[in-house]
Amino acid sequence: MSDAYSVLVVDDEPAIARLLKRELESEVRTVRTAHTAQEALQEANKTDFDVAVVDIRLPDARGIDLMRELRAVQPDMEVICITGHGTIGDAVEAMRLGAYDYITKPFNLEEMELVVERAYQKASLRSENRRLRHAHVAIDDLIVGTTRPMEEVRYLLERVAPTDVPVLLTGESGAGKEVLAHAIQRRSRRSEAHFVIKNCATLQKELARSELFGHVRGAFTGALHNSSGLFGEAHKGTLFLDEIGDIPPEVQASLLRVLENGTYRPVGDKAQKKCDIRFIFATNRNLAAEVEAGHFNEAFFHRINVFTIHLPPLRERREDIPLLVEHFLRILPVGHGQRLQVHPAAMDCLLRYSWPGNVRELRNVIERGIILAERGVITLRSLPHELSAPPPVGEASPSERDEEESLKSLERAQIERMLELCGGNRTLAAQKLGISRKTLYRRLRTYGLL
Ligand SMILES: Nc1ncnc2c1ncn2[C@@H]1O[C@H](COP(=O)(O)OP(=O)(O)O)[C@@H](O)[C@H]1O
Ligand SMILES: [Mg+2]
Structure with a gap:
């Protein structure tokens, strides 16, 4: 994660607060400490925190009450409770009231760091959603995903967006190229200027030049008025040419000239025109x-x-699927803001499927699933048949990679089921699975389950 964020640690034992601050503080993470509920609320009135780690037993209040008060001040904050053996009941209650997780003392610092990181991701997703809704910005601009390739995409995006360099976005259909184009435009110096989008597949060969570059009156039959074309519209702004592979060959050379010296000629015009346009392809x-x-x-x-950003297909970043599902459950209007859940068996299907239509297909499946949900839960029956059906017979035998993938998803499903059986108790689940708690955490992290 490259974003900077803040954590509030509340523990009445100064040594523990100090230890956590020392361990958790990093280049991207600022940590502040408080020893009482009152101090914690004072801190929260001064600073925006993304995550709070709260001891369930404080001298002046119950951790649960503090959690409630903190979230009243900062609704996007995620709260992690620290609990001793005597207060497990309270921790369970805290979870029911919306705590992100609880950790029992004595805690493992590595585990603590992981949980804090994961809680932050959830908090930031929520606050970003809220901000976008508030700003009336298309929620589609949000790029969800925390896998390595998506981190890379985000890194490149942040670097190139503020420049005027033309960007080429590659990737399968539905992988998120248009979402990314919007994100670049929004983060650019031209964000307030025109953003013109054209799908080159819809350009008709004969009219392509005129549609792009405009024409002067009388240039051809039917040209009754001057037209400035898409280039005229996009002047001083951004032009997104989608499906550039479909651009008629006749206009490629003209576009090349625009990119090289910033000039073009409207159809029927003798003079060259200058343009100032940032291109995204x-x-x-x-x-x-x-x-x-x-x-x-x-x-x-x-x-x-010159500057290419490749969006990997969804099947190569399956760990992003749970986060994307959560995102769509939250933003899709068919959900009417209700809190829906995905049954583990259905999630398993979503994780295994090959997603030829990528994120767009996932979005459609979730939209359908929300409508078909049973008592607030998306089950196997809420998913399209092809997701749960085995692959057609006669298909080439799976490659080693596929086999490894399916082994992984089996393992993942087993872990999920065991956690469910153990009511979320990780220590117990690890015991029953016959692995150490540490290994379980490592797996949970690998599968994006933390
Ligand atoms: N990283 C992402 N985060 C959130 N939503 C995404 C992401 N990528 C794609 N989507 C969703 O999938 C849909 C299809 O993406 P789009 O950008 O149109 O794909 P492409 O242009 O590559 O065909 C979008 O409308 C958006 O809802
Ligand atoms: Mg597209």
Whole structure:
């Protein structure tokens, strides 16, 4: 995680508060400590905290009451309770009241750090959703995902967005290229200027030049007025040319000229026009191969391939699926703000499926699942048949990689089931699975279950 965030540690034992501060504080994490509920509330009135770690037993209040008061001040905050053996009942109650997790003393610092990190991710997702809804910004601009490849995407995005460099977004259909284009535009210096979007697949060969570059009156039959074209509209702003692989070959050379010296010529005009446009391109094709095959202008390809961001298909970042599901459950209007849950067996299906339509398909499946949910739970029956059906017979035997994937999802399912059986008690679940608590934590982290 690259974002900086703040943690509040509340424990009446100064030594523990100090230890946690020392262990948790890092380049991205600021930690403040308080020893009483009163001090904690004072801190929360001064600073925005993303996560609070609260001892369930404090000298001046119950941890549960403090949790409630903290969330009244800062609703997006996630709270983790620390509990001793005598207060497990309180911890369970805290969970019921919306605590993120509880940790029993004596705690393992590595485990504590993991839980804090995970709680932060949840808190930041929620506050981002809220902010977007509040700002009336399309919620579609939010890029959800914490896997390594998505962290890389985010890193590149943050770096390139404020520049005027043309960006090429590649990836399968539904992988999130358009979402990313919006995110770039929003973070750019041109965020207040026009953002013009054109799907090149819909450009008609004969009219493509005029639609892009505009025309002067009388340039061709039917050209009754001057038209400024998409370039005129996007001047001083951003132009997103989606499916650039489908752009008619005739206009590739003209686009190349725009990229090289910022000038173009409207149809029927003798004079060149200057433009100031930031370009974003996207394609689901392999343009290098198309160049090789002589189907795409090589010079144009090199000019747009300066800064490329590749969005990996969803099946290569399955650990993002639970977070995406949570995100869609929250934002999709069919949910009417109710708190829906996904049954572990259904989640297992979602994790195993190959997602040829990527995030778009997942979004559609969740939308359908919300409608078909049974008593607030998305079950196997709420999912489309193809998700739970075994792959068709006669398919090529699975590669070693697929086998490994399916072993992993079996293991994951087993862990999830055991946790469910043990009512979320990780120590017990680890015992029953015959692995150490540490190994269980490592697995939980791998599978994005923490
Ligand atoms: N990383 C993501 N986080 C949240 N939603 C996403 C993400 N990627 C894709 N989506 C969702 O999937 C849909 C399809 O994404 P889109 O950007 O249109 O894909 P592409 O342009 O690559 O075909 C979007 O409307 C959005 O709801
Ligand atoms: Mg698209």
